[in-house]
Amino acid sequence: MMLTEETAVAASALPVAEFRAHLRLGTGFADVGAEDASLESYLRAAMAAIEGRTAKALLARDFVLSLEAWRDAVEQTLPVAPVSAVTEVRLVDAAEVFTVIAPERYRLVEDLQRPRLAAVGGVLPAISAGGVAEVRFTAGFGPVWADLPADLAQAVFLLAAQYYEHRAEGAGWREMPFGVAALIERWRTVRVLGGRG
Structure with a gap:
């Protein structure tokens, strides 16, 4: 069995501005968008980690x-x-x-x-x-960020913020933060008998 993603989540579907506000980064500077590429990568990494733990595609x-x-x-x-x-x-x-x-x-x-x-x-x-x-x-839950259940959207923000805060440390921690794990717990798929009925 092999699962392949044929289309990627468009950058326009990611809430980069909302994530910037969540991090309370400064606004009004000439280079306010300079970090947007890295913020997008943290969001994508957090989404991938949560999708891997829950077996849910977040965005369609x-x-x-x-x-x-x-x-x-x-x-x-x-x-x-x-x-x-x-x-x-x-x-x-x-x-x-x-x-x-x-x-x-x-x-x-x-x-x-x-x-x-x-x-x-x-x-x-x-x-x-x-x-x-x-x-x-x-x-996926839908094509836009607003289609996500609130707890999964919050879990992505919390995990992406963790990646942002520890960006200089590399792989210094391995466990899912407790708050993120608590938010995604109800979405996790329990696999019994190898996925059989």
Whole structure:
């Protein structure tokens, strides 16, 4: 199984100005935007850390999941949530010839913890030996920062602020700060039985 992010979060979707205000950085200077690139990188790093801990895509973007075999013949769990749409399912054989599966043969089972691709009226299409199935989908709470739940947005700010404050220390600390961990705890996906039903 391999999950690939096909589109990145646009810089315009990141709340750099709000994060600057959160840090209480000065305003009104000629070079007020000089730090914006580094503030953006701290926000992206904090988002990545929180997404990794929660298995949630915070801002909407496109992914492709490549599988050599379905986990279950009837449905396949998707590794991140929330998923708003499955845009394409295709089979790629060993010769790299692909076949797009008709959308009528599958459906998205929306779930905040374990979204699934489910077969309609039967089983998921067979994956040939040496081939893969590619599932393209869109995941995230929404395209803009305001779509995030308040606790996750606050957790990103707190963690990004921690990265900013300790930027000169490098990897001096390894643990998630308690306040951030408390905010994201309810969003964490508990994985039992290897992700099976």
